[in-house]
Amino acid sequence: MTAFLLDTHTFIWLSENHSSLPQLLKDRIDKADTVYLSIASLWEIAIKVKLGKLALN
Numbered sequence: 001m002t003a004f005l006l007d008t009h010t011f012i013w014l015s016e017n018h019s020s021l022p023q024l025l026k027d028r029i030d031k032a033d034t035v036y037l038s039i040a041s042l043w044e045i046a047i048k049v050k051l052g053k054l055a056l057n
Helices: 008-015 023-031 039-050
Strands: 003-006 034-037
Touching: 003 008, 003 023, 008 023, 008 039, 034 039
Parallel strands: 003 034
Antiparallel strands: none
């Protein structure tokens, strides 16, 4: 069984299909049995969006 805990940057890059995330890593995440994201990452994203420091598609 493979599992990943994504940090905030990785989650954003994966969600936005950003070129900073290597294709090999994208493939491994896609094939993983389980992918986790901390609630703290969602909190961090919400704060940055509210402050205008982050814009998401």
